[in-house]
Amino acid sequence: MDHKQQILAMHARFINEVVKCSQNPERQAELEQHLKQAEENGWTALVSAVRQMLKGRRDAELLNSLDEEDQTIAESILLGMQNPATLPDPDAKPDPAMAAPGLASMIHTASSGNPQALQLISEMAEQMSKAGGPLAGLASVIRPMINGEREPERLCKHLDDTTGQLVQGILKELNTLEQQ
Numbered sequence: 001m002d003h004k005q006q007i008l009a010m011h012a013r014f015i016n017e018v019v020k021c022s023q024n025p026e027r028q029a030e031l032e033q034h035l036k037q038a039e040e041n042g043w044t045a046l047v048s049a050v051r052q053m054l055k056g057r058r059d060a061e062l063l064n065s066l067d068e069e070d071q072t073i074a075e076s077i078l079l080g081m082q083n084p085a086t087l088p089d090p091d092a093k094p095d096p097a098m099a100a101p102g103l104a105s106m107i108h109t110a111s112s113g114n115p116q117a118l119q120l121i122s123e124m125a126e127q128m129s130k131a132g133g134p135l136a137g138l139a140s141v142i143r144p145m146i147n148g149e150r151e152p153e154r155l156c157k158h159l160d161d162t163t164g165q166l167v168q169g170i171l172k173e174l175n176t177l178e179q180q
Contacts, residue, residue, distance in 0.1 A: 019080035100169030
C-alpha cells in the first residue's frame with residue numbers, strides 16, 4: 001500500500017460520507033456535522049476546500065494550498081463527486097507498517113531538539129488524542145518515545161495489538177536511526 005493509498009484508507013469513511021451527504025439534500029445537516037468535526041480537529045484548510053467544492057468549484061488550483069494529506073483527501077472527494085465508483089473502500093484498513101518510518105523519523109528529529117519537528121509531532125499527537133480509540137493510545141506513547149523510552153513492554157502495555165505492532169515498528173526504525 002503506497003502513501004496515498006494509506007491516507008485514503010485512513011480517511012475513507014470521511015471521504016465517503018462527505019460525498020454521499022453532498023449528493024443528497026436531505027443529508028445536509030449530517031454533512032455539516034462531518035465538516036464541523038473535521039474543522040474542530042484542525043482541518044480548516046481541507047474543510048474550506050470541501051466547502052468550495054460543494055459550491056461548485058472543481059478546478060485543480062483549489063488543491064494547491066493544501067498539504068499532501070489534505071490534498072489527497074480533497075482530490076478523492078472531488079473525484080468521488082464526479083464518479084462515486086472512484087471512492088475508497090470505507091472498510092479498508094490502513095497498514096500500520098507504512099506509518100512507522102515517518103513517525104520514527106519525526107520522533108527522532110524531535111528528540112534531538114528540533115523545534116519544528118517537536119511542534120509537528122505534538123500537533124499530530126493532539127489530533128490523535130482527539131480521535132480517541134487506538135490513535136489516542138498511540139498518542140499517549142509519543143512523548144515517552146521523544147524522551148528516550150525504548151522499552152516495548154512499557155510503551156505497549158495499554159495498547160491494542162495493532163497499535164502495539166505499530167509502536168514496535170517505530171521502535172525498530174528508531175533503533176536504525178539512532179545507530180546512524
